[in-house]
Amino acid sequence: METKTKKFKRDILNWYNNNKRDYSWRETNDPWKILLLETISQQTQLDRADTYFKLFIEEFPSPATMASSSLKKVLILWSGLGYNNRARRLYESSKILSEKGFDELYPNFEVLPGVGPYTNNAILSFAYGEKVITRDVNVDRVFSRYFGLNNVENFVHNNKQPLLNRVSSRDLNQAIMDFGSMVCKSKNPLCSTCVLEKNCEKNIVKIKKSKETFSGSNRELRGALLKLLLNENIASLETIQKNLKTDKVKLLKAVSTLEKDGLITIKKNNLVEINS
Known part of the structure; x- marks a missing residue:
């Protein structure tokens, strides 16, 4: 498993160096920018989320600027993203952060409204450089298919050290997320051109999702x-x-x-x- 893990890291980081998507927030270590982006990008395509992120960071460059504004103003800027309770939680988080700050809450950002394990780890990895894996649906899918897993949570828990040894957690996490979104897609994965294909277990499980029709909902x-x-x-x-x-x-x-x-x-x- 250790040899397979090394090959995985090498191949996916090489792919990332040549294919990573260029966004203004990619290299930031500002936890506010990361919280903004992660909140906006939930249930939203990354290119679209990036457009809204630019609007938000210009209007609210810090938690204090959002906290001193109003929920109505946040909702107006949020208009078109859907799931508006995310905007309310973000606004409530800004009020907490304007008083305490990220460093005071570190490492437990889950005290902020709407912040769960994934966003908490995203802030830890991208803002603080902590050796953590940010598990979203893309990351879980890549791990599950490549390593042939039924339980990704146990795998990450048991293999955290070899996965993150001698690599930047920021680079590895962003590499896997991009790869899952662009190559190892949920539908029609690009296996024939995949750089991981040679060592991949191809554990592709079809999951049927019941999706509510938006029109009339x-x-x-x-x-x-x-x-x-x-x-x-x-x-x-x-x-x-x-x-x-x-x-x-x-x-x-x-x-x-x-x-x-x-x-x-x-x-x-x-x-x-x-x-x-």
């Missing part, structure tokens, strides 16, 4: 409702229903989930207001 209605309130600030349920051309049951469900996520407030006389 609660997600679509939530987005439309939030967009309306970003323009109007406050509106009655009757006005919202008329503007969005939806039935009352679906509207009440969307309103309820947005209120639960802390994005809106239901006031007296059936008025709905966006939180600021």
